[in-house]
Amino acid sequence: MAVTKTKQKNKELASLLTAASCALIGGLATNANAGNNSWDVDAAFLLYSETDSRVSAAEPVISATKNYDEETKLNIKIAADTLTGASPNGATPSDQIQTFTSPSGNGTYTAEANQQPLDDTFKDTRLALSANWSAPLSRDWAYGVGGYFSKEYDYQSLGVNGSLSRYFNQKNTTLTMGLNLSNDTLNPVGGVPTTLFQVPENTNNNEFSQRQDSDSKSLVDTVFGITQVINRKTIMQFNYGLSTSSGYLTDPYKIVSVIDDTAGANYGGNFQSNGRNLYLYENRPDSRLKQSLYWQTKYQLDNNDILDLSYRYMFDDWGINSHTIDAKYRFRFDKQYLEPQLRWYTQSKADFYHRYLNASGYTNNEFASADYRLGDLDTYTIGLKYGYQFADDTEFYTRVSLYHQESSGDQGYGKLTKQDLYPSLDAVILMIGYKF
């Protein structure tokens, strides 16, 4: 105990003298931030709102980091979010009113003619907790371990992660290997539906009684990264990531419309089966192998402004390829900063993505999904962040982002061509935070 106290006292003394030296010389204490063994807390509140007020979300996040020294720290993060609104269920719009069975099977919801079918039973509250510990192993090695837990009423996720870093060349080069394992359990409302099966009218249907209550999936992520200090103003990072998931990867609430492709009055309209529109529960493969390449460069200009550029290329065995380009520029003033951000994301569709299925051949599909998140997609984000640093080292920050999403793809035939199969989406994201 006495030893610890002396050590603590000496460290305080050393940081006091560093600060005093700094005040005398007028420089910055760049590499002597010994850590003050206190908690750094970042409390933020995020609001997400789609402009047609379809979905809104509110998310308070508290992240607390205890710095034992420059390299030894414990981070604990708690986030809670509430989503309300309606999300696209995957079905195509129609010139007729469409009625859908709600996921529980106990009710229905409708989509007006020529309107995008939205599942308005969508409401979710999520609580997520994570803890991460990182510390040096020696002068050249460092490690990190962590755990993660999140819960929604129909979804739980449990994960562990670890990383190992090796420094070379006076820490100018860092090699990192990380591993993340997680296991997720789904308990969909109404049970796990039978894939590519017609959505039943209600719970009286046998399909409902055959359902399992839950299913699960597991995820293994590995990442290999190299971070290189290029010179005093430039730092570059390059990562390769390999991610495999297996198990139930399907979205239990998403359905696919089957369209009538026989010539006639209903050409391009909803195909009828058992006296009603045929909608199938979607089905995705039970495994996915994703690979990604990531490059990031941060550059500090002569006037201390910071340019942060990154690019990510991702491809998987579902046939999805994506590119993300992100650019941030931080204007730094005395106590304030202003950071505009531009981000562009483009993705090509999964092999089994179909906006709809044809009546003549839908039984031949092994997998099918009409989830726009698996289709051809472009998103654009423009954001502006502002921060103010107070004299006591606390910081207030706020960010406003405008998000625009465009989907594209097969325009259909017959009556379907008159429908907007790929509505765009706009959202506003507002974040307010305080670091202390």
Add this chain to the structure above:
Amino acid sequence: MIFIEEIVIQSSCNQGNHPTPRLYQESAFCYKVEFECMASNCSILIECETLHLVKEAAKSAIIEAWRIEHKFSRYQDSNTFTAIHSKPEQWQNLDHETTQLMIFANHAYHASAGLFDITSGILRRIWRFNGSDKLPSQASIDSLLPLVGWTKLGWELHRPDRLKMPTGMELDFGGIGKEYAVDKMLVYCCEIFAKTQAAILINCGGDLACNGRRLNGESWKVGIESIKDATSADHIIALSSGALATSGDSQRFLLKNGIRYSHVLNPTTGWPVSNAPRSVTVAAPSCINAGIISTLSLLQGAEAKGFLDSIEMPYWISN
């Protein structure tokens, strides 16, 4: 190393009558300026493609170092040091720089629980560390101790620009002056190279500071002179940013009855600290920071290593 020319500095900036600094070329874009200051051999190493900026930077840095030396020297008159000591028992106003040094000395005094005290310089009147065996008498130590003690000064942190010196007391900026000068020289050089890429290493008798890595991305390799043999190095330190300072006794000690008395004095007892390492080198963001930590570690005596371990700053000990 090719001699290029002397860097001529007007005599009004050379109150210490130092020899004219000399500029050498070490390799294609590496220049070295050698000069004397504060009884040390000093050098400025600059890697850069523009020779005229090297000369300009060296000149302004040397003028700054000599200015600091003159201002706080005990051996020159008509300077700030003399002015401060010529008006005992009177409140006098301190200039900005002296005020800042007093604030620093105050922090160092309190952080060290009184072990680092710039009023302790007068103990050197009786302690002469010349390798001999002549220890002062306890009576002579006792006669000086009343004149030692930072808190006896008429000085307060909330009015740091005022000072009242008690009669007979003396301030000694020698313990921080050289490191302070190294840092200031680097600031002056960096100002001149604000728009041109250059790698700079300032060295004043082993206290040094750099502005970052060398132009080829390598760190500076600094050898710490062996205590036993000045021609060999005890440690080779790779310095990529910040500063190094070394505190130690090299030839400055007394030896009596097998006990080695280092030149580091405990201002509260008036006696040398015993069992201190012979030399400690510390790396820190600034030279004055490195210097104060290495000095404080020696003042811990046998506990020096434990002290250095606990503050988690890079250090090297020689015995």
